[in-house]
Structure formats: structure tokens, C-alpha cells
Amino acid sequence: MKRILVCTDGSIFSQSSYRYAAWLARRLNAGVDVLHVTDIRGQQAILTDNLSGTLGLDASRELLDRLVEVEHEKARIAHQKSKLILENAARFFESKKIPFQTIHETGFLVDIFHQFEEKADAIVLGKRGENAQFASGHLGANLDRIVRASHKPCWMSSREFQPIDRILLAYDGSSSSQKMLRFMMDSSVFKGLELHILKVTQNPEDESAIACLEAAETQARSAGFDPICCLLEGHPETAIGTYIEERNINLLLMGAYGHSRIRHLIVGSTTLQMLRSSHVPVFLFR
16 A cells, blocks of 8 residues: 655644645555654753753752753653644544554654655645744745655645645646656546646746646646646746745645756755745645
């Protein structure tokens, strides 16, 4: 059976991720692995601090002992929080009758998720995490690193779930967008949905841009889709965002990288902007 890896911190974005993962699991006939990682950075910082130079040896020991006690209590609370997060996820997937397992690890998500990613066909996580209400214009701390490190498709969930009827493929001809197109053609996930393919260009008369869009349309039709294709002039971030709003798109498909020479170092600027601004989930391919 295929597997979907859901990374959760219990935040409001995670709740949306569960619903999108359930939708994806049904379309793929897949099971779900729900991974929660308890972050230990705070505890590590306390245990490695040396305060004797500023406080004196005895005072340093007393303070360090107290800090360690506090961290042990925080660790106990964090463990209980993790248990509640995974119990909540389990109730959700159980109610949807989707095969699942919950996984609790301690450490750093970006280091740990690889061992579970290997068995997954896709990764689902929220665009922002548990501090989303304080940083609504920013992406989650782990998101960029996971997208850069993962070799699997990454589904970035929006805050609010909405049923998926219309999907938009933002196509630029790059290797990652071609990979997205091949996945769409080979998978059952998007069959029967209304497909839009958008190519944004600085010059609508550019023959190479027209040929790029036509090639994508031909491939999509060969896979049984009846795509609505559009060539728009402008900046990709603005044009894609406007198209999503005007056509009531429910899901954006795009490559994580474009043609930039530094595409292997950072996620593409257009991709990052769409992740920040889009109110629909974004499905990314490297």
C-alpha cells in the first residue's frame, strides 16, 4: 500500500493537513503515517551551558540544577502534549476509516523525517506551525528545509480546508514542473478534476512560451484530461495569484524550483511567494 507522511505539531494548520491527507489518501488508496517530533533544542542548550565564569562555581551549580529541573518538567509536559496531538490525529483518521499509524520521535524534525520519508509517496505538512497566529506572513520554520531536503512530493496545507474540484498547474517547462506533469498523468489523484494549465511570460508572442504551453496541453490530453490552458503576461507571483482568485482554484501544483542557477540552494522565489500568499494548498515537486 502507498504511504503518506503527515508531519504535525498539533496547530490549526495541522488540523487542515489531516483533512487534505485524508483526501489524498483516498485518491491514492494509501495509508497515513502521522509523525510528531518533540523538539529538544531548549533542553540541550541548558545542559551544555557553563555559567561558572560569571556566577561562580556554587551559584552556577545551583542555578543549573534548577534549570535542569525546569527542563525536565517542560520535557514531561511536552511528552504529554505529543501524546494528545497524536491521539487527536488518530481519532480523525480512524473516523475517516483510513489506515494509519502514529509516530512520536524526539529530536529535530528536519533530521528525523528522512527515515520515514523513504517509505512515503508524498509528504503533507502545514504552511505554518504552532506560532502561525503570531507570524501570519511567514512560513513555518521547518518548511523550507524539508522542501529542499525531501525527494518526495510535498503538499503544503493552507489554514482552511476546502473541497478540491479545480486544480491549477503553474507550468514553466522546468524539470520540476515537468516532473509534476508526469506525476499528474501517471497518478489517479487528479483524475476527473477540472485542470487548468497556466504559463506566465513577459512576452505573450514568445514562440518558445507558446510551444511550452502547447506541449503541456498535449501531454495532459494524452492522459485523458481536458485542460483549460492560458498564457498570461506579467510577473508569475501576481499572475498566478490573480488566476487562482478569479477561477476559484482549490489546489496549486508547481515545481519547487525554476530555471535559476541557484535552484539547488534555495526554493524558487516564485514558489516561496505563492506559499506565503496563497490561500489554497500548494503541491510541490523538486
